[in-house]
């Protein structure tokens with residue numbers, strides 16, 4: 001069946017892609033590069049989920065023997081999700097922490113001159129006076 005073949009091939013590509021990206025994630029990457037990778041993984045997840053939808057519908061119509069494919073796509077989607085979480089954690093480590101008001105501990109924008117919560121004046125070094 002043509003649709004089944006297409007779904008199977010796309011699932012294989014997705015699985016291999018996730019693996020190679022997962023390996024690369026151990027190397028240093030800039031936050032922008034990581035965000036780009038997350039975008040790609042999110043698109044792959046969308047493809048996976050839409051392929052899963054196809055498979056479930058084919059099962060509903062009486063197509064047999066799709067369980068293994070469904071299982072593989074579910075695992076592949078889960079792996080993609082884990083990769084995305086890993087990249088997001090790496091981004092959080094790479095990005096500088098926003099300034100925090102020393103009086104009330106509110107997180108402030110980088111260019112804040114005053115704390116919008118308690119009104120404390122920000123010093124040049126990003127600390128409240």
Ligand SMILES: [Zn+2]
Nearest residue numbers: 101104115118
């Ligand atoms: Zn404050």
